[in-house]
Amino acid sequence: MDLWKFFDITHREHVVCNPMSVQKLEELIALQRLEPGNRVLEIATGKAEFIVRLAETYGIGGVGVDLSPYCVADAREKHQERIPDAPLKFLEMDGADYEPEPAERFSLVACIGASWIYGGHRGTLKALNGMAARGGWIVVGEPYWRQEPPPAYLEAIGEDRNAYGTHDENAMIGQALGLELVYTLVSNQDDWDRYEGLQWYAAEVWANNHPDDPDVEDVLERVRRDKEAYLRWGRETLAWAIYMFRKSGQEK
Numbered sequence: 001m002d003l004w005k006f007f008d009i010t011h012r013e014h015v016v017c018n019p020m021s022v023q024k025l026e027e028l029i030a031l032q033r034l035e036p037g038n039r040v041l042e043i044a045t046g047k048a049e050f051i052v053r054l055a056e057t058y059g060i061g062g063v064g065v066d067l068s069p070y071c072v073a074d075a076r077e078k079h080q081e082r083i084p085d086a087p088l089k090f091l092e093m094d095g096a097d098y099e100p101e102p103a104e105r106f107s108l109v110a111c112i113g114a115s116w117i118y119g120g121h122r123g124t125l126k127a128l129n130g131m132a133a134r135g136g137w138i139v140v141g142e143p144y145w146r147q148e149p150p151p152a153y154l155e156a157i158g159e160d161r162n163a164y165g166t167h168d169e170n171a172m173i174g175q176a177l178g179l180e181l182v183y184t185l186v187s188n189q190d191d192w193d194r195y196e197g198l199q200w201y202a203a204e205v206w207a208n209n210h211p212d213d214p215d216v217e218d219v220l221e222r223v224r225r226d227k228e229a230y231l232r233w234g235r236e237t238l239a240w241a242i243y244m245f246r247k248s249g250q251e252k
């Protein structure tokens with residue numbers, strides 16, 4: 001089935017589409033201390049909760065990029081409903097193809113929960129670094145291994161052991177690129193359970209309300225399989241953090 005339709009169905013109940021609580025996201029926003037008129041770029045903006053909250057808090061402008069037509073429609077609607085005068089633009093395109101205007105460098109560049117766009121965590125930090133202004137923030141959300149993943153779990157989720165690092169490795173990759181790690185937000189069990197559980201809930205409600213949709217069986221089969229893997233292994237094995245790096249203010 002269409003991947004974007006699947007994501008739309010399973011994330012209908014989420015405010016943020018990653019395993020972080022809204023309270024912790026607010027904490028992150030408070031630390032960013034942007035100025036009115038600063039420009040923000042968010043790759044894989046999802047339903048744009050982060051960039052819209054940044055605009056509400058600081059009066060920033062910027063660009064949100066996402067490949068899902070459902071997400072971009074939600075993002076534009078949220079923009080119009082909550083802060084229509086903010087100079088925000090939402091682009092439906094592959095984040096990998098996005099290039100800023102030649103002279104533009106952003107005060108904050110984020111990619112939360114979509115590092116595959118740039119071939120992984122290191123590639124994401126490199127790409128975002130190239131689009132950030134000196135002294136700007138680079139914010140990424142990335143899974144990490146809480147413990148060595150059992151082979152059966154890797155097989156169940158179709159991932160390679162090296163797809164993710166440990167928390168320390170995720171931090172050090174940024175440091176090795178010359179970025180300074182200034183803060184991390186780490187999801188707790190409750191944050192993860194909410195992120196996963198809302199997908200089960202949303203899928204079951206949708207299936208109940210759309211019994212004639214040709215994708216009902218596919219959606220339920222996939223969500224129930226993921227639920228089993230999460231309960232059996234994932235809950236104790238895979239963790240999640242948002243890393244806040246600062247690009248050096250000095251010319252190198």
Ligand SMILES: C[S@@+](CC[C@H](N)C(=O)[O-])C[C@H]1O[C@@H](n2cnc3c(N)ncnc32)[C@H](O)[C@@H]1O
Nearest residue numbers: 016017018044045046066067068094095113114
């Ligand atoms: C886990 S969600 C995170 C969304 C948002 N950053 C958040 O935290 O609420 C991943 C997002 O990546 C988007 N996405 C996936 N592949 C993409 C690509 N190649 N380019 C841009 N966005 C992409 C999906 O549509 C989805 O909105």
